[in-house]
Amino acid sequence: MRKRIAILGSTGSIGTQTLEVIAQNPDHFEVEVLTANNNIELLIEQTKIFHPNVVVISNVCHFDQLKEALKDEPVKIYAGREALNQVVEMDTIDVVLTAMVGYSGLIPTINAIKAGKNIALANKETMVVAGEIINRLAIENRVSIYPVDSEHSAIFQCLVGEFNNEIEKIYLTASGGPFRGFSMEQLALVTKADALKHPNWNMGAKITIDSASMMNKGFEVIEAKWLFGLNPEQIDVIVHPQSIVHSIVQFRDGSMKAQMGLPDMKLPIQYALNFPDRLNSSFRRFSFFDYPMLTFEQPNTKNFRNLALAFEALNQGGNMPCILNAANEVAVQAFLTDRISFLQMPEVIEKIMEKASFIKNPDLEDYIRSDKEVRILTAAQIKKLAVQKN
Numbered sequence: 001m002r003k004r005i006a007i008l009g010s011t012g013s014i015g016t017q018t019l020e021v022i023a024q025n026p027d028h029f030e031v032e033v034l035t036a037n038n039n040i041e042l043l044i045e046q047t048k049i050f051h052p053n054v055v056v057i058s059n060v061c062h063f064d065q066l067k068e069a070l071k072d073e074p075v076k077i078y079a080g081r082e083a084l085n086q087v088v089e090m091d092t093i094d095v096v097l098t099a100m101v102g103y104s105g106l107i108p109t110i111n112a113i114k115a116g117k118n119i120a121l122a123n124k125e126t127m128v129v130a131g132e133i134i135n136r137l138a139i140e141n142r143v144s145i146y147p148v149d150s151e152h153s154a155i156f157q158c159l160v161g162e163f164n165n166e167i168e169k170i171y172l173t174a175s176g177g178p179f180r181g182f183s184m185e186q187l188a189l190v191t192k193a194d195a196l197k198h199p200n201w202n203m204g205a206k207i208t209i210d211s212a213s214m215m216n217k218g219f220e221v222i223e224a225k226w227l228f229g230l231n232p233e234q235i236d237v238i239v240h241p242q243s244i245v246h247s248i249v250q251f252r253d254g255s256m257k258a259q260m261g262l263p264d265m266k267l268p269i270q271y272a273l274n275f276p277d278r279l280n281s282s283f284r285r286f287s288f289f290d291y292p293m294l295t296f297e298q299p300n301t302k303n304f305r306n307l308a309l310a311f312e313a314l315n316q317g318g319n320m321p322c323i324l325n326a327a328n329e330v331a332v333q334a335f336l337t338d339r340i341s342f343l344q345m346p347e348v349i350e351k352i353m354e355k356a357s358f359i360k361n362p363d364l365e366d367y368i369r370s371d372k373e374v375r376i377l378t379a380a381q382i383k384k385l386a387v388q389k390n
């Protein structure tokens, strides 16, 4: 039986790589649903190749054009947020791979879990915002959440066969991004073009900026807490510029297990989709002699403040990670549109973490309200900076 996959966000970096994995393993997977926000050209092309039963375009403006382009294809076409939220409930889906950007992944993921679908989780912001709710719903609905994020996939792979063995600690590796080793003076001058050049991974714009600012690693710390049931003290971040060791688990006897390989997201995607069985792959193999040195260093949380802010949000708990995420989404957007500088991003986020209403035990409605409030607060804060500048 082939697994029927729904890909939320099929035109993004993870979405397209998931389709490559599916194309290489036609005996194991088939595409049931594809969804995209705006990129209809690619969505049309993907539909003609992979023949999903349903496609959803989130932005309703594109509906007519999509319908016209696919009129000869036997595919159902829907548009809008509501359709996206509902499509994950289809009986014919086995696994939902969530690869949308940011907070937008939250509600579709919750609906998919409630409908009993296993999740291949690439949308880490869902866990950052509402990890506690996601975990509770997953248990209630007996669904599994398979990490796609390479670090979390690494930890997940290290934990196979260790069911009764407690984790003492995990080490999340970080490449350090394009600005590793930069002084504050240097960071003050970096541009968005500089930030968009990641040394090891080829990803979408939002996560590439998050990687350059180390917010991505901060989010991954929070994601790890929820995925593996850890305390903040059990999670360490280690900068490893070669991105070969994808993360490490340390057990109570001091033994450490690491998962290694060349950086290629197709591997964690394939592992998540076909867990527990590994599939053949033609991915390039690691050669020790191409990498005579694997190096490790301490992250610099003074210059990369976002990582410290994420730990702070995690320690405060409640809706603070949700506040962190919403402020970051608005700040990254402002950086990408040249409204604030690289170093103003953590400044803005820190301010908002002080200002936004804190809720100790939030429910889903609280998270939705908090996300809205923070977006408004952050936009106002950014405007204020622009006024000061002029």
Ligand code: MN
Residues within 6 Å of the ligand: 149, 150, 151, 220
């Ligand atoms: Mn990652």
